[in-house]
Amino acid sequence: MDKVAVVGCAQTKYEADKIDQTYSELVFEVVKKLHNELGITNDDVGCVITGSNDFNDGRTIANMAIQDAVGSVRKAESRVSGDGAFAFVYGAMRILSESYDTVMVVSHCKCSEVNQYLVNNTIFDPYYQRHLGLDQISSAGLMANMYMNKYGVTEEQAAKVVVKNRRNALNNPYAHLQEKITIDDVINSKMMAYPLKELDFPPFSDGAVAMLLAKEDVAKKMTETPIWLKGYGNCTDAYYLGNRNMTNL
CATH class of the missing domain: 3.40.47.10 (Thiolase/Chalcone synthase)
Incomplete structure (x- = not known):
């Protein structure tokens, strides 16, 4: 081959x-x-x-x-x-x-x-789940909550991943977001779908x-x-x- x-x-x-x-x-x-x-x-x-x-x-x-x-x-x-x-x-x-x-x-x-929230809602089952208003934000929040409870992951540990990814983006001239952020910035950003905050998500x-x-x-x-x-x-x-x-x- x-x-x-x-x-x-x-x-x-x-x-x-x-x-x-x-x-x-x-x-x-x-x-x-x-x-x-x-x-x-x-x-x-x-x-x-x-x-x-x-x-x-x-x-x-x-x-x-x-x-x-x-x-x-x-x-x-x-x-x-x-x-x-x-x-x-x-x-x-x-x-x-x-x-x-x-x-x-x-x-x-x-x-x-x-409207990306409407677009992402269409990927769900049209009979039950779509009517719940599920989209990529709310479904990710459900998964994150279950994952953190099962494996004992803390908000601080999850925020470190965001900080690392944003730091790497500073080396990419094509990246949409190019600003240095801290763990506190992530944790204190707007709540989107528990436990995920605004800075947990990509633009x-x-x-x-x-x-x-x-x-x-x-x-x-x-x-x-x-x-x-x-x-x-x-x-x-x-x-x-x-x-x-x-x-x-």
């Missing part, structure tokens, strides 16, 4: 509201940047995998609206709904299947254009990213510093929350 490497990556700056750019413009920006940085053309891309969310994009089969921008016209193209990380794994699998030498993975979102962001994956011999020709994928995987839990072990993450 061949090895897979990341040979290039291009991102936008992640911001609260990119009001001056459409979805297609965000995508085209990163695809063009990726091509220019690697010195490639669209002919060097064997397959395109996109990751987006129909609810955020405001249309069904939303990837059809960015086909020109990603350069996938008359190419193999597939979309993973709502999960850029899974789109990345899917792209690697296409290379490992020996169907393609290169795969470009493109993901985008404009959270600013839709809603607008942005896009494009990555080019390649098999081993092609990757070595494209760059002197390929990033080899050592391992990746995914799993799926039960859809109904009552059938899940909420503390076994």
